[in-house]
Amino acid sequence: MTYPTQPTASHFINGAYVEDTAGAPIDVIYPATGAVIARVHAATPAVIEQAITSARAAQGAWAAMSGTERGRILRRAADMIRDRNHDLSVLETYDTGKPLQETLVADASSGADALEYFGGLAGSLTGEQIPLGDGNWAYTIREALGVCVGIGAWNYPTQIACWKGAPALACGNAMIFKPSETTPLSALKVAEILHEAGLPAGLYNVVQGMGEVGAALVTHPLVDKVSLTGSVPTGRKVYAAAAAGMKHVTMELGGKSPLVIFDDADLDDAVGGAILGNFYSSGQVCSNGTRVFVQRGIKEAFLARLAERLGGAVIGDPMDETVNFGPMVSEGQLGIVERYIAKGVEEGARLICGGKRVPGEGYYLEPTVFADVHDDMVIAREEIFGPVMCVLDFDDEAEVLARANETEFGLAAGVFTRDLARAHRMVAGFEAGTCFINSYNDAPVEMPFGGVKQSGVGRENSKAAIEHYSQVKSVFVRMGAVEAPF
Numbered sequence: 279m280t281y282p283t284q285p286t287a288s289h290f291i292n293g294a295y296v297e298d299t300a301g302a303p304i305d306v307i308y309p310a311t312g313a314v315i316a317r318v319h320a321a322t323p324a325v326i327e328q329a330i331t332s333a334r335a336a337q338g339a340w341a342a343m344s345g346t347e348r349g350r351i352l353r354r355a356a357d358m359i360r361d362r363n364h365d366l367s368v369l370e371t372y373d374t375g376k377p378l379q380e381t382l383v384a385d386a387s388s389g390a391d392a393l394e395y396f397g398g399l400a401g402s403l404t405g406e407q408i409p410l411g412d413g414n415w416a417y418t419i420r421e422a423l424g425v426c427v428g429i430g431a432w433n434y435p436t437q438i439a440c441w442k443g444a445p446a447l448a449c450g451n452a453m454i455f456k457p458s459e460t461t462p463l464s465a466l467k468v469a470e471i472l473h474e475a476g477l478p479a480g481l482y483n484v485v486q487g488m489g490e491v492g493a494a495l496v497t498h499p500l501v502d503k504v505s506l507t508g509s510v511p512t513g514r515k516v517y518a519a520a521a522a523g524m525k526h527v528t529m530e531l532g533g534k535s536p537l538v539i540f541d542d543a544d545l546d547d548a549v550g551g552a553i554l555g556n557f558y559s560s561g562q563v564c565s566n567g568t569r570v571f572v573q574r575g576i577k578e579a580f581l582a583r584l585a586e587r588l589g590g591a592v593i594g595d596p597m598d599e600t601v602n603f604g605p606m607v608s609e610g611q612l613g614i615v616e617r618y619i620a621k622g623v624e625e626g627a628r629l630i631c632g633g634k635r636v637p638g639e640g641y642y643l644e645p646t647v648f649a650d651v652h653d654d655m656v657i658a659r660e661e662i663f664g665p666v667m668c669v670l671d672f673d674d675e676a677e678v679l680a681r682a683n684e685t686e687f688g689l690a691a692g693v694f695t696r697d698l699a700r701a702h703r704m705v706a707g708f709e710a711g712t713c714f715i716n717s718y719n720d721a722p723v724e725m726p727f728g729g730v731k732q733s734g735v736g737r738e739n740s741k742a743a744i745e746h747y748s749q750v751k752s753v754f755v756r757m758g759a760v761e762a763p764f
């Protein structure tokens with residue numbers, strides 16, 4: 279099968295596509311049909327070495343350029359991505375199975391936002407001047423970290439490649455990106471476009487492979503920083519491996535986020551928020567509000583309106599722009615989610631709708647809602663990462679806040695209420711890195727994104743990301759004589 283923007287080889291290193299068929303083959307499967315649409319090869323140790331050596335060689339001169347010059351290249355890449363949005367969205371849909379209706383507005387465009395934002399910021403990255411006593415003073419220099427490794431999950435391959443690459447490059451680093459083996463294609467196009475926009479060779483390399491390739495990158499002595507988007511168990515391994523080499527890390531990990539709906543909320547907005555927070559991208563979003571706490575008095579009205587709105591889900595061919603609900607990313611992920619659904623039924627949760635595979639080809643699962651879910655059920659405690667919403671009842675504010683926080687995760691949290699004082703009280707109490715008031719899952723590049731507790735460390739997007747892709751050198755300047763004891 280051929281399709282627009284098909285990458286021409288497995289890896290992108292030192293400004294060019296590179297193939298090495300000695301690496302283990304990885305078949306790329308289109309989730310809507312199960313058909314193999316491409317084959318890439320995992321990076322061999324020689325390919326990994328080539329990627330790291332070229333990144334190391336290019337990084338110094340890149341960091342020595344002015345931030346404005348670096349930023350101009352990133353902004354040019356952003357414009358090119360927007361110009362090619364349609365083809366890139368088609369590729370993202372082939373990679374992930376997400377409906378084109380969604381990828382046209384949420385993936386390449388979000389990547390372009392990151393390149394534009396950090397490109398704009400690059401020229402203003404500075405240290406500070408610190409006046410001290412006796413006429414002495416200090417200043418700080420904001421420096422690049424060096425070679426950064428980005429490791430991506432499979433749900434947002436274009437976006438993750440840009441969210442990690444843009445701040446890294448803006449700060450003067452080189453980036454080596456390893457996509458998930460499930461979705462290897464989109465990041466290659468990001469690399470190709472960056473180089474077409476003028477990025478010098480070696481500064482944004484893409485290598486393919488499974489966890490072992492990620493692990494080889496993380497432990498390589500010439501790597502200075504690792505940014506992972508993935509699950510908590512992988513995060514623990516990668517964090518530990520990076521710590522052994524005293525490397526900087528950003529960890530964007532999983533969640534089981536609470537979405538709290540009070541009885542004074544606008545019901546349709548709340549239902550809309552719950553739909554966005556559970557069924558967008560077939561529920562494969564880390565920040566999803568999968569524990570939907572609904573105040574008892576409006577529970578049945580909420581469930582009735584939700585069921586009605588779910589009738590509007592158009593499940594089908596993701597390339598058909600009228601389709602708004604696509605398949606799961608892989609057969610494996612579909613199986614995991616089906617097992618959670620069976621567990622929910624076994625635990626006594628009330629299945630309101632969905633719960634079954636959609637007959638026919640592809641990895642489709644119906645949007646699924648459980649009501650009468652209790653805090654101690656497995657489906658309320660573990661990240662499912664699929665289109666499964668758990669609805670839990672609550673009576674009052676203090677109770678729901680305590681229950682919302684009763685989790686090892688802390689990625690996101692949301693609240694729907696017309697009482698804004700209560701909304702802000704709830705947000706102040708949420709143990710979560712990213713919160714939403716009367717909305718859910720917005721991720722504008724201007725806003726920091728990330729988690730607390732087991733959901734990760736560091737922040738992506740916004741000025742906060744700069745802190746995680748640069749370091750400060752302090753310089754003390756004495757203006758007078760040096761006084762020494764002897």
Ligand code: NDP
Binds near residue numbers: 457488493511529734
């Ligand atoms: P995984 O944790 O399984 O994998 C993430 C990436 O890490 C993949 O590229 C994987 O390679 C790689 N990897 C696996 N083991 C190692 C290792 N030992 N060393 C280095 N790299 C390794 O996550 P999924 O891809 O299954 O993605 C789903 C998870 O990602 C969910 O838990 C979700 O919550 C989380 N996520 C978090 C987001 C956030 O921003 N907080 C956003 C999106 C997803 P490979 O898979 O090719 O073997």
